[in-house]
Amino acid sequence: MLALGKIKAITLDLDDTLWPIWPTIERAEKVLLEWLSAHAPMTSALFANPAALRDIRAEMTSSRPDLKHDMSALRLESIRLALTRAGDDPQLAEPAFEAFFAERQRVTLFDDVLPALEFLAERFPLVALSNGNADVQRVGLGRFFRASVCARDFGVGKPDPRIFHAAAGAVDTMPEFILHVGDDVTLDALGALNAGMQAAWVNRSDAIWPHEQEPHVTLTHLGELKDLFAGE
Incomplete structure (x- = not known):
């Protein structure tokens, strides 16, 4: 059961918690x-071949394990590799990536998100906690968040307890007084539990919880979290 009275701050995942990620990525790749x-x-032709693109990404992932928590750098270097192999100027990688990245920040929020963020931000310090490369300022949500902690900058990602503890430290709050909200059963919910936080699993697709240890609350949308605090 969720202990509402203990909560002093809230951390929130971004992709697939506040907006659907794959429509965003598909637009950005287009x-x-x-x-x-x-x-x-020439590189466009190479990228248009799904097998070649998979090979490039697989090679980059295996050859640069140091980039596994930095989605932006991994994407940039994959583009650079494709440019090089196609015989185009590898210096085009930066502007090409920026075209992708700018579109990646154009997200379409789930309908329940803005009302929930407005409600929660008036009551708690909120921290964005993500393994991805969305920028809460560029997506237009920066006003709601006291801080943002991402795997790219921190060096490790969820479910490592250290990144959860870093998010807690960003608002000077002990993990036991934080509620983490996210859609991924392992990275978010189980990760938060193992970091000593309360966990709210956002299950928009009626999935089955697969772990023995259960989250403190399961939500079908963020409006339910708003309702829980409003009824406290």
Whole structure:
């Protein structure tokens, strides 16, 4: 059971908790391909081949394990590798990535998100806690968050307890007084539990909880969290 009275701060996952991620990525990859088509047509042809793209990503992941927590750097270096292999100028990687990255920040929030954030931010310090590369300022949600902690900057990602503890430290609060809210059963909910936090699992798809240790509360949307605090 959720101990509402203990909560002094809330950490929130971003991708698939506040917005659906794959429509966003698909749009951003389309923009990237259009940019490459205009500026690096040989690379555009290479990226248009799914098998070649998978090979490039797989090679980059295996050859640069140091980038496994930095989605931006991994994407940038994959583009650079594709440019090099296609015979285009590898210096085009930075502007190509920026075309992708700018579109990646254009997210479509779930309908329940804005009312919930407005309600929660008036009552608690909120911290964005993500393994991805969304920027809460660029997506237009910066006003709600006291801090943002991401795997790219911190060096390790969820479910490592250290990144949860870093998020707690960002608002000078002990983990036991924090509620973490996220959609991933292992990275978010189980990670938060193992870090000593309360955990709210956002289950928008009626999935089955797979672990023996259960979250403190399961939500089908963030409006339910708002209702819980409003009824306290």
